Amino acid sequence: MNNKDFISDISSVTGYTVADTQKMVNMVIDYMTDNFQDGNAVTIPNFGTFDVKKKLERVMVNPSTQQRMLVPPKLVLNFKPVVSWKDKLKNGGGR
Structure with a gap:
């Protein structure tokens, strides 16, 4: 589903343009x-929680040259679905 389909589906359900x-x-x-x-984390009830996690600075080794490089810390967006969604996906995604 692309953005256009997503927006049109929502608009047809809600009645908005x-x-x-x-x-x-x-x-x-x-x-x-x-x-x-x-x-800050954003929690959507009955869906899940989006939060920002900090990945620490680490040393990485280039496998071809064996050169060590320092990877700087960065922020990563993480999503944790509610348990009911996890169970649905484990059981084949049935509705």
Whole structure:
């Protein structure tokens, strides 16, 4: 499913126009992005939690040259689904 299909499906279910639905989805994504930049987690009930984790600085070895390189620390976005979603996926994703 691409963005256009996603927005049109949501707009047909909610009764809003496609343009209004696109604006609402963009607002939610912008809100989530602002929270991630502040280091806050975003929890969506019955879906899961998005949070930002810090990966520590580490030493990596290039396998072809055996040269050691220092990889700087970075922030990574992590998603943890609710248990019911995990169970659905383990059981084949049935509805």
